[in-house]
Amino acid sequence: MRAHLARVDAVIVQAVIAGALSFAHLHDLAAAAGQGGWKAWAYPVSVDLLLVAAWHRMRAQQRAGQPAGGARLWFLVALAASLGANVATAGLLDLDHVPAWLRVVVAGWPAVAFFGGTLLAHEPRTPEKPSTPAVSLDLNTEPSAFPPLVDESHPASPQEAASAPVPAAAVALPPALVDRVQALAAEHRATTGQPADPDAVRARLGLPPSMTASVAAHL
Numbered sequence: 458m459r460a461h462l463a464r465v466d467a468v469i470v471q472a473v474i475a476g477a478l479s480f481a482h483l484h485d486l487a488a489a490a491g492q493g494g495w496k497a498w499a500y501p502v503s504v505d506l507l508l509v510a511a512w513h514r515m516r517a518q519q520r521a522g523q524p525a526g527g528a529r530l531w532f533l534v535a536l537a538a539s540l541g542a543n544v545a546t547a548g549l550l551d552l553d554h555v556p557a558w559l560r561v562v563v564a565g566w567p568a569v570a571f572f573g574g575t576l577l578a579h580e581p582r583t584p585e586k587p588s589t590p591a592v593s594l595d596l597n598t599e600p601s602a603f604p605p606l607v608d609e610s611h612p613a614s615p616q617e618a619a620s621a622p623v624p625a626a627a628v629a630l631p632p633a634l635v636d637r638v639q640a641l642a643a644e645h646r647a648t649t650g651q652p653a654d655p656d657a658v659r660a661r662l663g664l665p666p667s668m669t670a671s672v673a674a675h676l
Contacts, residue, residue, distance in 0.1 A: 480505070482542040489552035490563035500563070503570045504542075508535035514577050527580060531573040538566065630671050637662065638672050 483501035492500060511532035518525035545559075546552065630638070638658055645653040655673035656666075664672065 476505070479539050479543060482546045483539065485546050485552065486542040487563055489555050490560045491555075492563060500566065503567065504535055504538045507531060507570050507573055508539065510574060510577050511535060514580070528577060531577060534569070534573065630668075634662070 480501040483504055484497050487500040488497040511528050511534075515525045515528035515532055518528060550559075641658050641661060642653040645651070656669050659666070659669045659672045662672070
């Protein structure tokens with residue numbers, strides 16, 4: 458546990474150092490390009506926000522199995538802006554005589570960042586599909602549309618009853634389905650004077666054979 462915390466602490470320290478240096482480099486470059494005062498401090502905030510937003514969007518799309526080309530593009534744009542400022546302030550660029558093209562790039566960055574952030578925020582999201590399909594049961598079907606609950610012409614012999622497979626463990630049924638099971642059983646008892654067969658009730662409701670035990674538990 459202590460080793461894990463030590464690794465996490467080291468990563469956090471590195472992230473703080475890297476973020477602070479990159480922030481300072483972006484500020485210095487913006488100030489050298491003619492963006493003085495509060496404007497020079499706003500540039501590193503804009504770059505870092507676009508970088509983080511694009512990263513989160515890219516990871517979310519990858520986890521959902523969606524193409525993440527747009528988010529990856531804006532992540533690379535923000536990364537290039539941050540890395541470019543780090544390299545430019547390392548002595549390779551005379552900050553007292555910034556070229557005109559760099560002044561244009563720095564001045565145009567707010568519009569580019571706003572455009573990229575808008576696309577990331579308003580990109581359509583694909584709804585997640587349910588893991589299991591919903592089962593649709595028509596509980597208002599007329600009883601005449603179903604076969605008899607018990608085949609009285611061929612009663613089961615004791616040998617057949619003994620060799621019948623043991624039903625699976627009962628699972629909970631929705632309240633509406635329980636009411637339908639009990640209504641069908643009461644209808645059969647009132648008509649024939651005999652208890653309803655759970656397997657026949659299950660077949661009338663269109664349930665799989667594994668639900669016989671659940672139907673029987675409510676008869």
